[in-house]
Amino acid sequence: MKAIFKISIILVVLVLNSEKLLCQRHISHNVKIKVEKLLKDLTIEEKVNLLHGFGSGEGEFGDKNTNLFGVKGIERLNIPDVYMGHGITGARLGRDTTVYATYMCTPIAMGCSWDKYLYSRVATGIAKELRAYGQDLNLGPTINIIRHPLGGRNWESISEDPYLTSKFVIEYVKSMQNNGVICGPKHFAVNNQETNRFDINNEVDERTLREIYLPSFEAAVKEGGALNIMGAYNRLNGEFMCQNRHMLTDILRKEWGFEGFVLSDFSNGVRSTLKAARAGLNIEMHGAKFYGEPMLDYIQKGELKESCIDSLLRDYLCVIYEFNINYRDRYLDYKIHSAENIALAKEAAQNSAVLLKNNGILPLDKSKKIAIIGPNAKGFDYNQNLPERTYYLQGGGSGRMYYFPNAIVSPYEGIRNFLNKDEIPYAIGCKTPNLYPQNKSPQINDYEELIMIDKAVEVAKSADVVILSIGMCGYNESEGWDRKTAKLPGYQDMLVRRIAEVQKNIVVVINTGSYVDMSNWEDKVAAILFAPYCGEQIGNAIAEILYGEVCPSGRLSFTWPTSLEDYPTCSIFRGKKYTDGKISNRYSEGIYVGYRWFEKHNKIAKYPFGYGLSYTSFEFKNISINKKSRYDYDIDFDVVNVGDCKGKVVPQLYVAEQTPKTDRPIKELKGFTKVELLPGETKRITIPLNFRSFAYYNDNKEEWEVTPGKFKIMIQENSIEKNLETEIDIK
Numbered sequence: 001m002k003a004i005f006k007i008s009i010i011l012v013v014l015v016l017n018s019e020k021l022l023c024q025r026h027i028s029h030n031v032k033i034k035v036e037k038l039l040k041d042l043t044i045e046e047k048v049n050l051l052h053g054f055g056s057g058e059g060e061f062g063d064k065n066t067n068l069f070g071v072k073g074i075e076r077l078n079i080p081d082v083y084m085g086h087g088i089t090g091a092r093l094g095r096d097t098t099v100y101a102t103y104m105c106t107p108i109a110m111g112c113s114w115d116k117y118l119y120s121r122v123a124t125g126i127a128k129e130l131r132a133y134g135q136d137l138n139l140g141p142t143i144n145i146i147r148h149p150l151g152g153r154n155w156e157s158i159s160e161d162p163y164l165t166s167k168f169v170i171e172y173v174k175s176m177q178n179n180g181v182i183c184g185p186k187h188f189a190v191n192n193q194e195t196n197r198f199d200i201n202n203e204v205d206e207r208t209l210r211e212i213y214l215p216s217f218e219a220a221v222k223e224g225g226a227l228n229i230m231g232a233y234n235r236l237n238g239e240f241m242c243q244n245r246h247m248l249t250d251i252l253r254k255e256w257g258f259e260g261f262v263l264s265d266f267s268n269g270v271r272s273t274l275k276a277a278r279a280g281l282n283i284e285m286h287g288a289k290f291y292g293e294p295m296l297d298y299i300q301k302g303e304l305k306e307s308c309i310d311s312l313l314r315d316y317l318c319v320i321y322e323f324n325i326n327y328r329d330r331y332l333d334y335k336i337h338s339a340e341n342i343a344l345a346k347e348a349a350q351n352s353a354v355l356l357k358n359n360g361i362l363p364l365d366k367s368k369k370i371a372i373i374g375p376n377a378k379g380f381d382y383n384q385n386l387p388e389r390t391y392y393l394q395g396g397g398s399g400r401m402y403y404f405p406n407a408i409v410s411p412y413e414g415i416r417n418f419l420n421k422d423e424i425p426y427a428i429g430c431k432t433p434n435l436y437p438q439n440k441s442p443q444i445n446d447y448e449e450l451i452m453i454d455k456a457v458e459v460a461k462s463a464d465v466v467i468l469s470i471g472m473c474g475y476n477e478s479e480g481w482d483r484k485t486a487k488l489p490g491y492q493d494m495l496v497r498r499i500a501e502v503q504k505n506i507v508v509v510i511n512t513g514s515y516v517d518m519s520n521w522e523d524k525v526a527a528i529l530f531a532p533y534c535g536e537q538i539g540n541a542i543a544e545i546l547y548g549e550v551c552p553s554g555r556l557s558f559t560w561p562t563s564l565e566d567y568p569t570c571s572i573f574r575g576k577k578y579t580d581g582k583i584s585n586r587y588s589e590g591i592y593v594g595y596r597w598f599e600k601h602n603k604i605a606k607y608p609f610g611y612g613l614s615y616t617s618f619e620f621k622n623i624s625i626n627k628k629s630r631y632d633y634d635i636d637f638d639v640v641n642v643g644d645c646k647g648k649v650v651p652q653l654y655v656a657e658q659t660p661k662t663d664r665p666i667k668e669l670k671g672f673t674k675v676e677l678l679p680g681e682t683k684r685i686t687i688p689l690n691f692r693s694f695a696y697y698n699d700n701k702e703e704w705e706v707t708p709g710k711f712k713i714m715i716q717e718n719s720i721e722k723n724l725e726t727e728i729d730i731k
C-alpha cells in the first residue's frame with residue numbers, strides 16, 4: 001500500500017470563525033416605537049388575551065379543536081397569530097401526528113458529535129422545515145444538564161457538562177433565529193427529573209446554580225441572543241420557576257440582559273396570576289387558567305396594574321415584530337425532506353456514533369459472512385401509518401417528531417444497502433423494546449422469548465461475524481418518567497449472552513439515548529458501537545462506520561459509569577411529591593456533577609466523559625501559550641494523524657487550578673474542537689481561553705472570580721487520558 005505522507009500546517013483559529021458568521025438578534029429601535037404605539041391602541045381585554053396561548057389538550061387545559069400551539073393575534077390591529085412548534089429532533093407541529101418532517105438527530109447524539117457547527121447546520125435544516133410549516137417559534141432546545149443516567153429526558157439533552165451544552169446552544173439559537181424562527185431554550189431552570197415533575201422543589205446552592213445549571217441559559221441569552229425562554233415546572237429553592245422573580249427578572253433580565261419573553265411550560269407551569277405576572281412570566285401556555293379572565297379580574301379589582309400588563313406584553317410584541325411575523329409570508333417555500341436535509345441527517349449520524357470497544361474486528365472485512373440479529377435491527381411491528389411507529393430509534397415525549405413512514409433507515413437496511421445485497425441472514429432474537437414500556441420487567445421464562453433466542457443462536461452459528469442490534473426506544477426513555485433501571489428492556493441481555501456462547505465475533509450496535517448497563521456481556525463481545533438515536537439516516541451511517549467508509553468520531557458527552565451506584569444518592573429521583581411532606585430534592589453533590597463527581601471521588605467510569613475510539617490515531621504536540629491580556633490566552637498546539645486512515649479527532653481542553661483556596665473540581669472542560677486529518681497530516685489548532693475559563697462563582701461576593709495562581713492546561717482525547725500539558729500563572 002502506498003503510504004500517504006502529507007504534512008500541512010494550517011492555522012485553525014477556533015471559535016472566532018463560524019461564530020462570527022451568524023450574529024445575534026436584538027430588538028431594533030423602530031420595533032420598539034411601533035410596539036409603544038400598539039400598546040396605546042390595544043384595549044385591556046385585548047392585552048390580556050395576548051398574554052396566554054392556545055393549544056391542543058383535554059380537560060381544563062387546551063382546546064380539543066386544534067392540534068397546534070400558539071398565541072392568537074388581534075385582527076383589528078393586524079397583530080398576527082404566533083404558532084409554536086418543536087424543533088428538538090426535527091420539525092414538529094403542536095400535537096399534530098399527521099405532519100411529517102426530516103428526522104435530523106437527537107440532542108444527545110449532537111452532543112456526542114462534539115461538532116457545534118454541525119449542530120448549527122442541523123438547526124438551520126430544522127428551522128427551514130418549521131418555517132415551511134408556518135411555525136414561528138421553536139419550543140426548545142432542551143438544555144438542562146444530565147444529572148443522573150436514568151433521567152427521562154437525557155436523550156433530549158446535550159450533555160452533563162455546562163460548557164459543552166453552552167457552546168452547542170449558542171450555535172443552535174443563532175441558526176434558528178437567523179432563519180426566522182424565534183428560539184426558546186428550556187426548561188429554565190434546574191429541570192433534571194421527570195418523577196413528580198409538576199410537584200418538586202429543588203434545593204440548589206448559588207454557586208452550583210451559577211457553575212452547573214445556569215451557564216447554558218446564560219450563554220443562550222448573552223451569546224446566542226435567544227429571544228424566548230421557557231420557564232420550568234419545578235420549584236427552585238422554594239419557589240415555582242414560572243413565578244420566581246429572582247430568576248425571571250433579577251437574573252434573566254437585569255443581569256443577563258434578556259430582551260425577549262418568557263412562556264410557561266405547558267398545562268402546569270403557572271400556579272398563580274399575581275406572582276407569575278409580577279415575576280415577569282409573559283405568556284401562560286397553553287390555555288388561560290391563571291392569565292386571561294382571572295388576570296382581567298385582578299386588574300379590575302385594582303390588584304394588578306396595567307403597567308405590569310404593558311411590560312409583559314411589550315416584551316412579547318417586540319419579539320414578534322422584530323421577527324416580522326405576519327400572515328403573508330408565514331409559509332416559506334422550503335421543501336420538506338429535501339435532499340439537502342437528508343444529507344445533513346446522514347452527516348449528523350456519521351459524526352455522533354461513538355465507538356466504545358474494538359478488539360480489532362472493526363472495520364469489518366466485506367468478505368466476511370455476516371448475520372444481523374436483534375430487536376432493533378429492522379424496526380418494530382407497527383402499522384406503518386400509525387404515529388407510534390416513530391418511537392423506533394428515538395426517545396419519547398414532546399421532543400420526538402414524526403418522520404415519514406419509510407424514511408428511517410434501520411441498521412439492517414443500512415447494512416444491506418451498503419453491501420448491495422437483497423437479503424442478509426437475520427433473526428429478531430427477542431421481542432422489541434417497545435413491548436416493555438417504561439421498562440416493565442419481562443415475564444420469567446417467557447417461552448416465546450426463549451424460542452426466539454434459540455432461533456437467533458442457530459443463525460449466529462452459521463456466520464463469521466454477528467452484528468447485534470439492540471437498545472431502547474421512546475417507550476423506554478421519555479419525558480414524563482425517569483427510568484427505574486439501567487437494564488436493557490426485555491430479553492436483550494440474555495440474547496447477547498446466549499449468542500456469545502456460540503460466536504466470538506460479535507459487534508454490538510446499541511441505540512439508546514442514555515447509559516445502559518452492559519456489564520452482563522460487555523467482556524464477551526468484540527466491539528460496541530453506541531449509536532444514540534441519531535436521525536433517520538442512522539442505518540446508512542452505521543454501515544459506513546462498521547465497514548470503515550467513515551471513521552468513527554463521536555465522543556461521549558456524558559459519563560458512562562461502571563455502575564449506577566457510583567452516583568450520589570441524592571441525585572436518585574425521589575418518589576414523593578413535595579406537597580406531601582415538604583421534602584426537597586437537595587442537590588447536595590453541589591458542583592460535582594458527571595465527570596466532576598467521578599474525579600473528586602476517585603470513581604472509575606467504564607467509558608469516561610469525552611471518550612470514543614477511532615480507526616486511526618492522533619498525537620498532540622508543540623503546545624504554546626499566547627498571552628493576550630491578563631485573562632485572555634490562545635493555546636496553540638499541533639494535532640497529527642499518525643494512523644493509516646482519514647479521521648476526525650476532538651482535542652478537549654481542560655483547566656485545573658493548581659492550589660485552589662476554595663473547593664474546585666479536579667479539572668473542567670473549557671475548550672474543544674473537532675478536526676479532520678488525512679493520514680500523516682498535521683494541523684495547528686488554537687483554542688482561546690478567557691476570564692470564565694479560570695473563574696469560579698464566589699457566592700459571598702456574588703460574582704465570578706479568578707484566584708491568582710497557577711492553572712494547569714491539559715489537551716486530552718477524553719477526560720482521563722493525559723496528552724499535552726502546560727501551565728498558566730495568573731498574577
Ligand code: BGC
Nearest residue numbers: 086139186187265266398479
Ligand atoms: C414539556 C415541554 C413541551 C410542552 C409542549 C411540556 O410537557 O415539558 O418541553 O415543550 O409540553 O409540548
